[in-house]
Amino acid sequence: MADLTLEDIAKQAGVSRSTVSRVVNNHPHVSEGVRKRVLEVIQITGYQPNAAARTLASQRSWMIGLVVPRSVSSFFTDPYFPHLTRGIAKGCNQHDYTLGLFLVGTKEDEEKILPRVSRSGLLDGILVQAGHHGDQVIDRLVQSTIPLVMVGRPFHTEGISYIDVDNIEGAYNAVSHLVRLGYQRIGTITGPSKSTVGVDRMEGYRKALNERGHTLDESLVTEGDFTEAGGYYAMQRLLPAKPDAIFAASDIMAVGAIRAAQEADLRIPDDIAFVGFDDVPLANHRDPKLTTIRQPVYQFGFSAVEILIELIENGREPARRVMVGTELIIRDTCGASRRR
Amino acid sequence: MADLTLEDIAKQAGVSRSTVSRVVNNHPHVSEGVRKRVLEVIQITGYQPNAAARTLASQRSWMIGLVVPRSVSSFFTDPYFPHLTRGIAKGCNQHDYTLGLFLVGTKEDEEKILPRVSRSGLLDGILVQAGHHGDQVIDRLVQSTIPLVMVGRPFHTEGISYIDVDNIEGAYNAVSHLVRLGYQRIGTITGPSKSTVGVDRMEGYRKALNERGHTLDESLVTEGDFTEAGGYYAMQRLLPAKPDAIFAASDIMAVGAIRAAQEADLRIPDDIAFVGFDDVPLANHRDPKLTTIRQPVYQFGFSAVEILIELIENGREPARRVMVGTELIIRDTCGASRRR
DNA sequence: GTGAAAGCGCTAACAG
DNA sequence: CTGTTAGCGCTTTCAC
Numbered sequence: 001m002a003d004l005t006l007e008d009i010a011k012q013a014g015v016s017r018s019t020v021s022r023v024v025n026n027h028p029h030v031s032e033g034v035r036k037r038v039l040e041v042i043q044i045t046g047y048q049p050n051a052a053a054r055t056l057a058s059q060r061s062w063m064i065g066l067v068v069p070r071s072v073s074s075f076f077t078d079p080y081f082p083h084l085t086r087g088i089a090k091g092c093n094q095h096d097y098t099l100g101l102f103l104v105g106t107k108e109d110e111e112k113i114l115p116r117v118s119r120s121g122l123l124d125g126i127l128v129q130a131g132h133h134g135d136q137v138i139d140r141l142v143q144s145t146i147p148l149v150m151v152g153r154p155f156h157t158e159g160i161s162y163i164d165v166d167n168i169e170g171a172y173n174a175v176s177h178l179v180r181l182g183y184q185r186i187g188t189i190t191g192p193s194k195s196t197v198g199v200d201r202m203e204g205y206r207k208a209l210n211e212r213g214h215t216l217d218e219s220l221v222t223e224g225d226f227t228e229a230g231g232y233y234a235m236q237r238l239l240p241a242k243p244d245a246i247f248a249a250s251d252i253m254a255v256g257a258i259r260a261a262q263e264a265d266l267r268i269p270d271d272i273a274f275v276g277f278d279d280v281p282l283a284n285h286r287d288p289k290l291t292t293i294r295q296p297v298y299q300f301g302f303s304a305v306e307i308l309i310e311l312i313e314n315g316r317e318p319a320r321r322v323m324v325g326t327e328l329i330i331r332d333t334c335g336a337s338r339r340r
Numbered sequence: 341m342a343d344l345t346l347e348d349i350a351k352q353a354g355v356s357r358s359t360v361s362r363v364v365n366n367h368p369h370v371s372e373g374v375r376k377r378v379l380e381v382i383q384i385t386g387y388q389p390n391a392a393a394r395t396l397a398s399q400r401s402w403m404i405g406l407v408v409p410r411s412v413s414s415f416f417t418d419p420y421f422p423h424l425t426r427g428i429a430k431g432c433n434q435h436d437y438t439l440g441l442f443l444v445g446t447k448e449d450e451e452k453i454l455p456r457v458s459r460s461g462l463l464d465g466i467l468v469q470a471g472h473h474g475d476q477v478i479d480r481l482v483q484s485t486i487p488l489v490m491v492g493r494p495f496h497t498e499g500i501s502y503i504d505v506d507n508i509e510g511a512y513n514a515v516s517h518l519v520r521l522g523y524q525r526i527g528t529i530t531g532p533s534k535s536t537v538g539v540d541r542m543e544g545y546r547k548a549l550n551e552r553g554h555t556l557d558e559s560l561v562t563e564g565d566f567t568e569a570g571g572y573y574a575m576q577r578l579l580p581a582k583p584d585a586i587f588a589a590s591d592i593m594a595v596g597a598i599r600a601a602q603e604a605d606l607r608i609p610d611d612i613a614f615v616g617f618d619d620v621p622l623a624n625h626r627d628p629k630l631t632t633i634r635q636p637v638y639q640f641g642f643s644a645v646e647i648l649i650e651l652i653e654n655g656r657e658p659a660r661r662v663m664v665g666t667e668l669i670i671r672d673t674c675g676a677s678r679r680r
Numbered sequence: 681g682t683g684a685a686a687g688c689g690c691t692a693a694c695a696g
Numbered sequence: 697c698t699g700t701t702a703g704c705g706c707t708t709t710c711a712c
Contacts, residue, residue: 016699051462052395053689056704082416089443101441103429122391229625285569356683393705
């Protein structure tokens with residue numbers, strides 16, 4: 001029951017409240033005998049410390065928040081997010097933190113959520129999913145004094161901590177792979193240009209083309225929104241330019257793009273090749289299987305939590321920056337097995 | 341800043357702590373003049389009450405938890421969940437509650453999460469996503485004294501509150517529609533038989549067949565797991581029985597099943613018709629567009645929160661039961677437009 | 681209508 | 697190594 005207090009345990013174990021507190025919090029300087037006796041009483045009574053009292057006295061809530069800004073609309077459509085969330089939840093659990101979820105849907109949500117996450121003492125720190133350039137929530141949160149790490153690089157990085165996947169390198173590898181296979185008209189479906197993830201993957205595409213002597217053809221580039229439908233329509237826009245390969249900035253967009261290509265009676269990879277980005281399970285289940293850039297999403301979420309905890313314990317300065325590597329997963333859609 | 345206290349505001353407004361507290365909590369019996377002055381000070385100072393102190397004194401945390409048991413593996417693959425979560429988050433926001441997310445992944449997670457959600461005073465109530473029969477977490481949570489509502493009907497319902505979609509009726513309508521269109525060999529891809537949602541949708545299928553004079557052919561029934569891949573393989577198992585229509589217990593399984601049918605060179609809906617369940621956005625974006633049973637997922641999550649709050653405020657007894665209706669959305673895959 | 685005072689259950693010096 | 701003693705910041709009687 002929740003109605004047991006430290007005092008009750010102390011009485012039953014024949015010690016003082018402080019001693020029980022020390023045992024509960026695993027402090028040193030408690031004799032083995034006493035520790036054992038107290039632990040026993042806790043065990044049989046099923047005592048559980050009161051979270052609020054502990055937070056009030058220690059000024060630590062052992063709770064962190066995940067804030068998803070309004071501009072991250074793909075949160076509800078991209079399988080990337082469930083996996084990210086799972087990694088974050090695991091990180092919290094493993095380190096005995098509680099996870100608060102703050103989905104900002106409207107302006108009113110914003111007004112309620114902002115003060116609560118940044119100044120009520122509810123949270124020890126926050127994780128903010130990177131969104132679009134100019135997102136109010138992000139800008140205002142970054143200015144607060146609460147420990148914060150951005151999941152995904154923000155546009156302005158001065159003084160702020162973040163963890164990000166090396167999107168430039170990942171995209172570069174994807175496109176280089178396509179170039180090596182001999183494709184001549186390599187197009188791309190980018191992410192939103194208002195997000196760093198969109199910009200970076202485009203940058204990797206450009207870099208790979210340049211380094212390998214291809215010139216960038218604007219008619220082979222179009223913007224998507226990280227949804228299946230977005231990929232589908234983007235592909236339809238690209239079709240007239242007759243690409244022979246496509247680098248899609250996310251698997252889910254690649255799936256939509258492939259659907260569009262198939263409807264246009266193109267064979268994959270014979271008529272047109274595809275490389276995605278993410279390696280969501282979906283990518284490996286379909287036929288033809290998607291060649292893609294694997295990013296360790298689960299691990300990414302887990303690490304984000306660990307960085308945040310480190311920040312909480314050792315201060316915001318200096319800002320921590322962590323880049324996570326990716327891996328090219330060659331399957332069917334790139335046509336590598338045809339040995340061009 | 342979080343370092344302002346009630347005391348500070350009281351001093352600046354020239355009143356006592358109690359009065360400020362009354363104003364903050366919107367209590368009556370405060371003169372208009374005083375209320376206005378206090379509100380003003382709060383406004384300009386940006387005072388935000390300390391959550392832990394408030395919780396400790398009032399024994400209310402204004403926080404609820406969403407617990408996702410281990411047996412709900414489709415949480416990470418079914419687009420249903422992001423929408424549910426969004427509805428829940430919205431409900432919390434609107435009622436000034438904070439949402440805690442507890443994803444149970446492993447046995448260890450379970451040990452850490454259970455005491456925390458049920459006896460630490462951290463939460464005022466919990467929402468538990470229904471999972472498989474025999475899931476430990478669910479059984480143990482249900483026995484605790486904390487206000488709780490199950491999202492989805494559990495197998496044993498005595499004394500427990502839940503909100504559920506009327507799955508029997510929804511499935512019944514889906515299959516009746518197929519029968520009316522004249523299909524003769526209507527198969528189904530069910531959800532897990534260890535979940536009530538799986539059982540209920542199967543029940544609706546059976547009922548519709550019976551009432552309309554069809555006999556149930558076991559070779560036309562196979563179990564899926566609410567994943568795309570599961571739907572795909574299930575369809576492959578069904579193909580030899582030569583069904584002319586399929587009721588899939590979820591849209592995402594329908595998508596997988598359609599893929600399998602297409603690979604077998606079946607035209608949809610000419611050779612085989614499909615009806616799904618959920619109406620996730622995906623269903624409306626593909627070609628042919630999926631006929632399905634729409635369930636108001638977002639609203640469902642929102643209502644779950646409201647029921648829980650009602651429970652928190654008025655006690656667990658008697659148990660509240662809410663059933664939510666569904667709607668048949670006729671699109672392309674059922675072949676209705678061919679007017680059979 | 682307003683203020684004083686007593687906790688809520690815990691942590692963390694400070695003694696001893 | 698252990699106990700005593702202040703708070704942490706707020707809500708909530710109970711007087712006035």
